[in-house]
Amino acid sequence: MGRGTAEDGRARGRAPLVEPETMPGGRTGPDARDARFRRWARRVAGVAVVLLWATHALLSLVGGxxxxxxxxxxxxxxxxxxxxxxxxxxxxxxxxxxxxxxxxxxxxxxxxxxxxxxxxxxxxxxxxxxxxxxxxxxxxxxxxxxxxxxxxxxxxxxxxxxxxxxxxxxxxxxPGRVLQAHGLLGLVLVVSMLVRVVFGAAPVHGTRWFWFWLIGLPAGLGVLAWAIWEEGGWRDHRVPAPQQRSSGGYGFAVLLLGSFVLTAGSQLMAWLLGVTVIPL
Incomplete structure (x- = not known):
């Protein structure tokens, strides 16, 4: 060993180096456990929202x-x-x-x-x-x-x-109960996302105003995007810096352009493939 070092290789007078997320013996620290819990809670919430959105879409077709x-x-x-x-x-x-x-x-x-x-x-x-x-x-x-x-x-x-x-x-x-369930579920999705955007933790992929405007996208696609990106954590490894998040103006533009494209696309598909059901 070189002079000025202890037998275990650590410099004299310095505290032993410890991994930031792991305690000695491989035990996980409280901060790491909390971070892991929050990450999994986000993913579970994202999956739940996706399932609710899929149920809402199915009810729209069944009750159409x-x-x-x-x-x-x-x-x-x-x-x-x-x-x-x-x-x-x-x-x-x-x-x-x-x-x-x-x-x-x-x-x-x-x-x-x-x-x-x-x-x-x-x-x-x-x-x-x-x-x-x-x-x-x-x-x-x-x-x-x-x-x-x-x-x-x-x-x-x-x-x-x-x-x-x-x-x-x-x-x-x-269509009675199907219509009521469809309307109630849509209201639940909108209100829950609105509360989450306004009062929840700051979103990481876009600003609060960005996601606020996307709530209005047709077919609930804004809620679906929120569930995948923000709740589900998809592409978290490419999260921009806070000042570079998608802005409210960009979200408003996406709302206008997305509504036009989705409406025109659905009409084109209906013209090409025909229509047998008008969804709720």
Whole structure:
């Protein structure tokens, strides 16, 4: 050994070197245990949010309105499968404004007189299936399909459907418990993320304002991103410095551009692949 060192290789007069996260004998220190617990708690929370988001998306599809042509409605009524119907001013998914993904679109009653103007459409239910939305026979069911009823179709609605004696209120064709569960779960996801963003620990991949704006992304994708990046810790090894986190202005731009791209993309897919269900 060289002069001025102890037999164990440590410099004289200096404390023995100890790994910062490990106590002598391989025991883990309190700070390291707390850090490990917080890391795993974040991951568990992230997985839980992803599962809740997936459940919300599934409920949206399960409770959505199936689109059918007028001839299918005639067949369902004549065979006795139809259990209720409603005339509504605007069909689900056909409004001029796009509500937040966590809200529900109210259906307003329509009238027989407005059938010919194209401002009223028909919804009905069959046993053991999702509610059905009727479009005229001469158009292909799609998210944006809208066409005027023919005289024969209007006559059938007035003379056969309206006089059938079936329940005819809007509430009778709303998907009941599925709709309630879907709305409640969406509200829980939004409120929990909002509370976490505003009052929780400072996020590391973006500022609070960045994540605040992303809550409004369609289909809850902002909440999904939060669960993966912030709660799940994905790409934590590439976390930027606090002053370089994604800003609120960037988040607002992502909200605008993302909403446009997602809406246009969904409409393009519907045009290419066709539509059988309008999600809640």
């Amino acid at each position: 309105f199936q689109m059918v042509n007028h001839s299918q409605a005639v067949e369902d009524l004549s065979s006795g499968r139809m259990t209720s119907y409603a005339l509504v001013e605007d069909r689900p998914g056909g409004g001029s404004s796009t509500p937040g993904w966590w809200t529900q679109e109210d259906l307003e009653p329509g009238s027989v007189e407005d059938l010919r103007t194209g401002t009223t459409t028909v919804l009905y239910t069959v046993a053991g299936s999702r509610p059905r939305l009727v479009v005229p026979d001469h158009i292909t069911p799609s998210m944006n399909s809208w066409g005027s009823w023919t005289e024969a179709e209007v006559d059938w609605i007035e003379e056969d459907l309206v006089t059938s004696g079936l329940p005819s209120t809007v509430s009778s064709v709303v």
